[in-house]
Amino acid sequence: MIRSVVFSATVFVALITTTQAHKVWLRPSQTSLSGNDPWVTVDAAVSNDLFYFNHFPLGLDNLVIIDPNGNQVEGQNQSTGKYRSVFDVQLKEKGTYRIAIVNQGLFASWEHDGQRRRWRGRASDFASALPEGATNVNVTESVGRIETFVTNGAPTETALEPTGKGIELIPVTHPNDLYAEEEGTFQLLVNGKPAAGLEVEIIQGATRYRNSQDTVHVTSDDEGKIKYTWPEAGMYWLSTSKSDSDTSIPNATQRRLSYAGTVEVLPQ
Amino acid sequence: MRSLLVLLALASLMTARLSAADLTVNVEIPRLDVSEYHRPYVAIWIQTPERKVAANLAVWYQQSAGADGKGEKWLPDLRQWWRRSGRGLEMPVDGISGATRPAGKHELSFDGKGKHLSKLKPGKYTLVIEASREVGGRELVEIPFQWPAKSQATETRRGEEELGSVSLKLTP
Numbered sequence: 436m437i438r439s440v441v442f443s444a445t446v447f448v449a450l451i452t453t454t455q456a457h458k459v460w461l462r463p464s465q466t467s468l469s470g471n472d473p474w475v476t477v478d479a480a481v482s483n484d485l486f487y488f489n490h491f492p493l494g495l496d497n498l499v500i501i502d503p504n505g506n507q508v509e510g511q512n513q514s515t516g517k518y519r520s521v522f523d524v525q526l527k528e529k530g531t532y533r534i535a536i537v538n539q540g541l542f543a544s545w546e547h548d549g550q551r552r553r554w555r556g557r558a559s560d561f562a563s564a565l566p567e568g569a570t571n572v573n574v575t576e577s578v579g580r581i582e583t584f585v586t587n588g589a590p591t592e593t594a595l596e597p598t599g600k601g602i603e604l605i606p607v608t609h610p611n612d613l614y615a616e617e618e619g620t621f622q623l624l625v626n627g628k629p630a631a632g633l634e635v636e637i638i639q640g641a642t643r644y645r646n647s648q649d650t651v652h653v654t655s656d657d658e659g660k661i662k663y664t665w666p667e668a669g670m671y672w673l674s675t676s677k678s679d680s681d682t683s684i685p686n687a688t689q690r691r692l693s694y695a696g697t698v699e700v701l702p703q
Numbered sequence: 704m705r706s707l708l709v710l711l712a713l714a715s716l717m718t719a720r721l722s723a724a725d726l727t728v729n730v731e732i733p734r735l736d737v738s739e740y741h742r743p744y745v746a747i748w749i750q751t752p753e754r755k756v757a758a759n760l761a762v763w764y765q766q767s768a769g770a771d772g773k774g775e776k777w778l779p780d781l782r783q784w785w786r787r788s789g790r791g792l793e794m795p796v797d798g799i800s801g802a803t804r805p806a807g808k809h810e811l812s813f814d815g816k817g818k819h820l821s822k823l824k825p826g827k828y829t830l831v832i833e834a835s836r837e838v839g840g841r842e843l844v845e846i847p848f849q850w851p852a853k854s855q856a857t858e859t860r861r862g863e864e865e866l867g868s869v870s871l872k873l874t875p
Contacts, residue, residue: 467785467790468776468779469776469777469778469789469790470775470776471775471776473776588790588791589790589791590790
C-alpha cells in the first residue's frame, strides 16, 4: 500500500518536474570501480538542490538495473525513508551497468456526476478506475526515465543499448569516461530514433554551496547529439522532456516524456 | 687461451649492454609527517603525445590478500593511469605489478631490448609517474623525452606533495 502511494507520488513528481524546480535523480556513491565484486550504493530522491535530500524519496518499484551482459539484476538492500530511497548494486560483472527507474503510466481526468476527477497510475489499472458514465475523458501517457551509470573496470556499451521506449541517452563519449575540461558528446533518442531539437538542462551538483543554479542549456542537433565541455570535476545532472502524440496506450491523446540522468566528471 | 675467451665474451657482453638503449627511473617517495600514513599507490608508464600508453613500467599497490581483492579496489584512484591503461588490464600484470614501497628512493632500470621497452618505436614520449595515497593526495609528474637517446642524459622533476625527486636517465 505504502509502496503504491510512493509510486503514484513519484509519477506525479516526475510529471511536474518540468513546470517546477524539483529535480528527480539517482546518485551513485562512485562511478568507476575495480576489485573483486565491488559494490556501489545509490540514492534516489526528488529535491530542489543537487544532490541533497530535502524533498521526497523516489519509489523503487520500477528500478531496472542492466548488467554489462545485458541482463537485468536486482537492487539489493532497498529502503525508502523520509527523504530518499537507497539501494546497493554488486558489480559482479566487468563493464558498465545502467541503473534506471523507468516510470510508465498515465494520468487522466474526467467528469462524473458533474465533478471533475483526476487520476494517475498504471495503464493496466486505468480501466477499473474509470467509472461508468464518465465524460470528457482525457488521457495522457507518461514515460519517465531516471538513470545513472557505473563501471567496474573498462567501460562497455551493451547495457546502454536503447530499449526504444521514451527518451534515452546514448554514448558517443561513454558516460563513465568524462573528464574536466574535455568535451563530452551524447546522442538523445526518442523511441529509439535520434531526437533533434531537444533542450537539455545541465546542472552541476553541490548547488547548495553556490548562489545560482548555473543551469546550462544545450540543444540536440539534427542527429540528436549534444556536446558539452565539463568545466570542472563533479557530479552533473542532465534533464530534458518532450510532449508528443505518439501514444501506445488506448484512449491516450498525448504523451509526456521525461529524462533525468546523473553522470560523474573526474578531474584530470 | 681460456682467459682470453672469457675476456672476449665479457667484452662482447659489455658492448651488448652498452649498445642497448637503457632507461632508468628514480622515484623518491617523500617521508610525510601525517597522523595516518599509508604507502602510496604508484603507477609509472610511458605515453605518446596523444596520451596513449606506449609502455607500462610499474604499478605498485597493496598485494596482500584482503576482503576487497588485494587492494585492487583502490586502483582507480590512480586516475589517469586507470583511465589510460589500468581499467583495461587484468591485474596483476606480470613484470609490472608490485607491492607498495616505503618512503625513500627507488631505482628501476629497464633494458631497451627487454619486454617493457622493446616495442617502443623511435619518437617523442613522456614518462609519467602518478602517486595516490589513501587518506592523502594525488600527484602526477611528467618528464618528456626522445627515444632512443642520442646521448646520455638525465632529466629531473620534483613533485610537491606525494612525490619527491623524480628522474629519468637515458643511455644510448
